[in-house]
Amino acid sequence: MADSLSPTRIQEWRDRHYNATVVDLRLIHDELMIIRIRPDEPFPQFSGGQYTVIGLGNWEPRTSDTQAEQLSEKELKKVVKRAYSISCPVLANGKLVAAHDMDYLEFYIALVRVADRKPPALTPRLFALNSGDRLFLGGKITGHYTLEQVADDDDVILLATGTGEAPHNAMLAELLQREHRGKIVSAVCVRYRSDLAYLDTHKQVVADNPTYAYCPMTTREPENLDDAHPDYVGKQYLQKFITSGELEDALGHPLNPAKTHVFLCGNPAMIGIPEINDGQRVYPQPTGVIEILEQRGLQADETGEPGNIHFEKYW
Structure with missing residues (x-):
């Protein structure tokens, strides 16, 4: 030895x-x-x-x-x-x-x-x-979680937890380089503000690009946990970001399933991938983002049937 x-x-x-x-x-x-x-x-x-x-x-x-x-x-x-x-x-x-x-x-x-x-x-x-x-x-770079299906004037919504933001940063750079015309919203949920490694970068991108919005949220800061805190907001999750109307506020208009692509990366509980049982979709609990978005007319990718909700789970 x-x-x-x-x-x-x-x-x-x-x-x-x-x-x-x-x-x-x-x-x-x-x-x-x-x-x-x-x-x-x-x-x-x-x-x-x-x-x-x-x-x-x-x-x-x-x-x-x-x-x-x-x-x-x-x-x-x-x-x-x-x-x-x-x-x-x-x-x-x-x-x-x-x-x-x-x-x-x-x-x-x-x-x-x-x-x-x-x-x-x-x-x-x-x-x-x-x-x-x-x-x-590795010498090979691969994966189907890409912008391939996104048209130049589609809205692109990037929702991540933690380091699931990584591929969305690369997507954002690609969209901005090709002068994407649709609205781009990137939202990330982390425990603490110190977990927002790219925050300053996104602030600069927002300042330079009126079609881009960055929406960071936390779950363990004092304002998330202490209801006596003057800025109390409760725990902020991506599901609530959608159901509260904050996503559409960031977009600047109602969600349009015909012209929107949503990308989900990170915690599987956030994503909420459904199972198919006797031809019916069975969603996991607690409610994930896929269920919320499908109730609003979007459709998750399935084998052989591309949708406009794309996902990459991290474990």
Whole structure:
């Protein structure tokens, strides 16, 4: 075991498996980061909303205060890989960018400290990285969660929880670059304001683009929990954002199913994917966004039947 973890052996494994370099890593806080990774070879053209794979060897160190793991010598030699949606800085030096125009890929990642079945393998190692470190990056970028069906004058609504905002940032950059004529609304639900890593960027985009609205919301700030707080609003969820009329306020007009595409990314409970039972749609409880939107005339994607509600669940 000692020999298998010698610096020489570890470097051999890194040289064998790794094909990319961390060029920038920004810790938003202890459990949230934006990381930029440059592959050794140019990556293929891709669309906003797609994903690729990130990997690190089990021999790499883990950040502190995460669930301990016990690995065999055979397991230590393996590279653990997970799929991550590609994000986008949206702005660089005040100008619009698109993810596929850069020589690096940006990812928005939350640390998983503890998991139910087995210790989390990848994020504790990602959070131990520094700029200049090496890692594995998949050579294929794929996924059907894209803007392919969106017409130039359609309204686009991007609803996310937490780091589910990542693919929506890439979509936003793509829409703005192609001078999309329809209204764009991006709303994200997080626990605390400190979880809004891209807030300043979105404020600038809103200032520069009258057709864009950004609607962040929280669930665990004092004004969410304390009904005596002078600014008390209760817990803010995307479902309520729709049913309260706030979404249509952000759009500036009533929801038009014929000219609207909605993208949902993040917590499956927020999305609320229905099952088909004897030809009937059975929605999960508590009520998710799909049920609310389908009651308003929109239709979720189904196998072989594209709709105008598109979704990507994160676990």
